[in-house]
Amino acid sequence: MARTTMQRDEAINARLSARALQFLAATASGLVLAAPAMAQSISPGGDAANGSQTNQSTVSEIIVTAQKRQETANSVPMSITAATGNQLRVAGIGQPKDLVKITPGFSYADSYVGSPIYTLRGVGFSDISLGGRPTVSIYTDEAPIPFAIETRGASLDLERVEVLKGPQGTLFGQNATGGAINYIDAKPTESLKYGFDGSYGRFNSLDVDGFISGPLAANLTGRIAFDHTQNDDWQRSYTTGATNGAGEFNNARIILAWMPTGRLKVQLNVNGWVDNSDTQASQLVAITPSAPAAAALVPGLLTYPLSPMNARAADFNPGADYHKNNNFFQTNVRADYDLTDKLVVTSITSFSHYAEHQLQDIDGTTLSNLTEFVRGDITSYSQELRLDGDPTPKLHFVVGADYANDRVYQKDHTNFPQSTTALTFVPLGLPLFSDFSNFGTQQEETYAVFGNLDYKISDAVKVYGGVRYTEADNHFISCSADSGDGIAASDFGPFQDYVRSLAGLPPNPAIAKGGCITANALYAPVLVDETLNQNNVSWRFGAEWTPIRRTLLYANVSKGYKAGGFPDLGATTATQYLPASQESILAYEAGFKTTLIDRTLQLNGAVFYYDYRDKQILGRVLDPLFGPLLKLINVPKSDIKGAELQIAWAPIDGLNVTAGASYIHSEVLDNFSNYDSNGQVVDFGGEAFPNTPKWQLVSAADYKWRLDDRLDAFVGGNVTYQSKTNSELGNVPLLALKAYTLVDLRAGVQSADGAWRLWVWGRNVGDVYYWTAASRDTDTTTRFAGMPRTFGVTMSYRYQ
Secondary structure, eight states, X not given: OOOOXXXXXXXXXXXHHHHHXXXXXXXXXXXXXXXXXOOOXXXXXXXXXXXXXOOOSSOOOOEEOTTSSOEEGGGXXXXXXXXXXXXXXXXXXXXXXXXXXXXXXXXXXXXXXXOOEEEETTXXXXXXXXXXXXXXXXXXXXXXXXXXXXXXXXXXXXXXXEEEESOOHHHHOSSOSSEEEEEEEOOOXXXXXXXXXXXXXXXXXXXEEEEEEXXXXXXXXXXXXXXXXXXXXXXXXXXXXXEEOOEEEEEEEEEEEEOSSSSEEEEEEEEEEEEOOBOXXXXXXXXXXXXXXXXXXXXXXXXXXXXXXXXXXXXXXXXXXXXXXXXXXXXXXXXXXXXXXXXXXXXXXXXXXXXXXXXXXXXXSSSSSOEEEEEEEEEEEEEEEEEEXXXXXXXXXXEEEEEEXXXXXXXXXXXXXXXXXXXXXXXXXXXXXXXXXXXXXXEEEEEEEEEEEEEESSSSEEEEEEEEEEEEEEEEEEEEEOOSSSHXXXXXXXXXXXXXXXXXXXXXXXXXXXXXXXXXXXXXXXXEEEEEEEEEEEEEEEEEEOSSTTEEEEEEEEEEEEOOBOOOSOOSBGGGGXXXXXXXXXXXXXXXXXXXXXXXXXXXXXXXXXXXXXXXXXXXXXXXXXXXXXEEEEEEEEEEEEEEEEEEEOOSXXXXXXXXXXXXXXXXXXXXXXXXXXXXXXXXXXXXXXXXXXXXXXXXXXXXXXXXXXXXXXXXXXXXXXXXXXXXXXXXXXXXXXXXXXXXXXXXXXXXXXXXXXXXXXXXXXXXXXXXXXXXXXXXXXXXXXOOOEEEEEEEEEEX
């Protein structure tokens, strides 16, 4: 019997996975089991990321601020993946989603409204709202980027990035139950330094970035950085030949550092980006009508050809403008004042604004089956004030308070004239239901106080603990509404009156054009106006032991929370807008960090267990007219068990090897039931979480050697593997994300002093076809493909 396409893909993937494992085993010399990227030492000005390296036969450490003070990564009792700006640039990591290349346990998925879904150790949040709170918080220089949709430009001109795994609620607040990602920007320098990078590659892609840094006046230094990327269309319609996928992204930052006295340091960071790229078109996987009996009445729906299994293939409505008009602006002011030689007061004030205007063709066809135009606006303000110090050689403490105010506005226009949903009211003698709008505002104020301390019992033993009290007040106003053309009003008004008549109630006043169509329990149109006020106490306690030099053993237990919230979605009844309660994780972790073989080998490992309560997911609720519709719900009880091991190895001068893996077993407990994507009631008990591969492996190897007195050569590569997972609970085969292995390669030359570098690169060199997300929508099931093979050349120059 001939093999199916899926079986063939799995066989191919198995071979690729085997090769990846062989590569990992070889490069890690049998010690393969997880790794942060190898980090070189960083200069005070942050320009170790300029490409200059010195041959050495020891593993260097990176300085991190995971506990809001400077420490070496291997002295911090938690699992951390860290990389310098140079390592990110060489590996082609330009966005937070690209961190999957170096971070086992971290995964990324697309949502069709553009909000990225970040998942760390199985802790993630899939939502279609701009105002959906993340489970993995992202910071730039300790200032929060509150929402995932705003993080696109965080990778500009970096000193380093730190991925902190496990609940980080004590120091970083709620919404960091999975962990936190800290982007540390390159800082102004005391002397003149400048540099640029230019890349050209497949699809006419162009990436030009640069910086200039130096003194401006007495006690004042500055740094300006910019990045411009663009590319031609990379997607092609397989039915019309039209193209899509052009990119245009501009990013800039200015930092001013002022030191008026020896005790006061002030930094102003102004940054922003503009994204005019196309929204990615999805690929049609299957025709899955929401009303199968009506499918034959939609011309061309049942016979529409499925997408070829090719990353570039897609379909979308011809003639529509898919260019985004999205932008983000942020201003951060940080002041550090030394009260004494041992006490420092720090203030971090942040303001940000995000605006979104984009059209997404969701259905994967050229039919007007389902498109959504999203307009959004997010304004955020935050203030942190803290005091930290070392009053005695054995004690370090941090105490502080936080305030945040976030306002999110979102208005969506959903259009579906060529769908089975559009025919819903036709049997009742009512007009075709072709479109509607929904809008909502959320304004949340958050107040928190926190404290953390470390105490050395002896030179070898340290205990630590922290606690944070948080209060969050969220005010939500929303409804689904007539789009202004009167169509939805002319359908829902008579229908609601009919339902009311069955209960002996009088008819409602006529719904005006643009009026709400969401109904309350009495089937009267209503503007939903609700509040959600919750509080919580996050905490963390643990101990570490250094039995011998350069070996750390640690164990800790922590409790973290993700804020509750309201969904922004199409709702026929007000119950769909009921909020999901805050979720919590009780996390246990034990680990080690040790440096071996004359400091040429770094080996870190951890095991962990999470007791997960009230996990928030985008589930469904039964609507009497349309069947199961989306609703934000809580999974009462679930858990995660896992392990990581990480290795960095410098066996000889010029050769750096890293390898890494994570194992994550996530599970829904206690026979939790809800609707799957097919509208069937399913017991999700025993299922793994969405977007959570059980296995993830990463490996990298870079070798540099001297050609002559003025020239060095280098070669390198990365291998990334993740096992299969699913985009939603229910294990629906059409929503499966297959396992895949990606290989990147690079080779080039550079000057011996590191001033310039030229290299060629290839990403996904095997041209592996994979996808990052899948969803079932009105009448179709679609997915987002990952990028096909790309290749190019990069030139880098630094003056210092």
